[in-house]
Amino acid sequence: MKHKAPSSRRVTYAASPLLAAKTPPGRSRFVVALVALAFAVLVGRAVYIQIIGAGFYQQQGEMRYGRTLDLPASRGRIVDRNGQILATSITTPSIWAIPKGMGADRAGREKLARLLGMTPPELDKRLAENANFVWLRRQVDESLWLTVKALGLKGVYQVAEYRRQYPEGEAAAHVVGFTNVEDQGLEGVELAFQKELQGRDGSRAVVRDRLGRVVEDIGEQVDPVNGRDIELALDSKVQAFAYQRIRDAVAEHKAQAGSVVVLDVQTGEVLALANFPSFDPGDRHHLTGAQLRNRALTDTFEPGSTMKPFIAGLAMQSGRVTPSTVIQTAPGWMTITGSTIRDAHPHGPLTVAQVIQKSSNVGTVKMAMQMQPREMWELFSSVGFGQKPQLNFPGAVTGRLRPYKSWRPIEQATMSYGYGLSTSLFQLARAYSVFARDGELIPISMLRQDGPPVGVRVFTPQTARAVREMLRMAAGPGGTAPKAQAIGYSVGGKTGTAHKQEGKGYATNKFRAWFVGLAPASNPRIVVAVMVDEPSNRVYYGGDVAAPVFSQVVQQTLRMLGVPPDIDVKQQIVTDALPAVQESF
């Protein structure tokens, strides 16, 4: 250490001079710098992990012990006006498998295939679709899953899924509709109110331990929002009864199909809307074909004689006739621009009331030909013909009503008795509510209503009452539908019978029979429309086929609604017929 070089410094590492290494000072500095650099890198890395990339690592960590659980929202229920369930969601197991985790246990697979209702090759094919996940069978019974579980197969699991249950089954099937396997509404109210019924799924992030138990919540929980319940105006008792009656009528008359619509005219609610043939909405295997059609809303037909009361109403409203004005209908036919209009039975001179009662085509045409086409068109559209029903329901059709400017005289004549325009049974029922409500047309609703509806006046109350009286006569002795009479309740209504349209003409041996009416006639509460398609058991007149169904439905519905009878009934209650002995006092 005697001499000192300016650029170097001796570092003595040992006492022994033999060991004195002559390390250049640059090297030691280099080492120090290297170590410092290494520390700096470590610090940088720590800063990166702890501060800059913290989120990422935290997330990675959570991924390893945290799980996000789905909280499925349940679909809302559909209930009737009394709270009876028409559709509700229940959970059922769905069986799924991880094919690559299943192993090659032949015997086990065969047993599984048998339980699932497949053949072993079918099952193998299904399992070959995806190595990581396949549905084996969705929405099975709890008991089936327990049996499958008891097989003890590896790689077969279950998950709880919601399934719709329809307690009322086929009776209300067309109104309620159904959903697909993913819980999306496909028909009826299930489709119309999909948005309201469907809930919003929630989720929660949790920490799971080794045994799969949830031990902690992390982050925020999103609660599921369950779907809203839909309260229909339907009365399931009336609905079931109407369905049963139309089903029986279709069977009795060997018909193709039938429909019934029951409207409460005080509130504008649909109390029942039944069609036959029907289907079980809970059974997914048979959800195809014509049975799904809600015929009362989707099928249109020419309303025939049921249009006549509207013409009579318009003629009276415009002061052209009174109910007692006599119209000559002899000789039972008349000619308009070369075409002949006939009555099935010639009648001679009839009053306006009798024209409706006897359903005379000639009489009606004579009234109609005094009117402007525009007047008739305005009346028809104001009661809803050719207009799409303002009903939140899929499939409701508009019907056909051509613009009046293109009407030829013969068309105006035939339209007055219901040919050349078309309507659905539902539209017809709604149009008749005009007579039931003293000339007011009210909106019709599938949902339960609270306040009284606001109507639009079409006829004056006097006119509506006069037409109602004619309808009462038509459904009475000497009318076209005495079978529409109900015990205890006065009814009014009009029959219709028509050859079915086939291609461009009319089929000679295929008919459609219907009846639209109101009850009680003195102060109407309900409008009932009944239609039977292709009755082919000898009788086919609306008065014979549809009117009896009307009568039974009216009687039951009014009874269920608690409407007191308005006509005297011959009491069949057997009371003690013995004379009472005078009390002595």
Added chain:
Amino acid sequence: MNRLNALLLVALVASSLVLVKSAYDARRLFADLDRERGEQRRLELDRERLEAERQAQATHLRVEQVAREKLAMRTATPAVTQYVVDPGPAK
């Protein structure tokens, strides 16, 4: 001074152990709670299912059929009904 440090060390260790224990308890209780919640949900769904099933067993169509066939009952008509007028609330 040393004694105080030793005391503090013991206290620290003890409180750490209590912390571990209580965290463990909290997790166990939470797992229990969660299981019970799951059970509650399952029972609610069960109730929903049973309600639907009960109603499916008692539809009007079925009730009427049973009443007609097994019990030989008939639908009441106004002809066999005695209507009475509610005299109003008794004073």
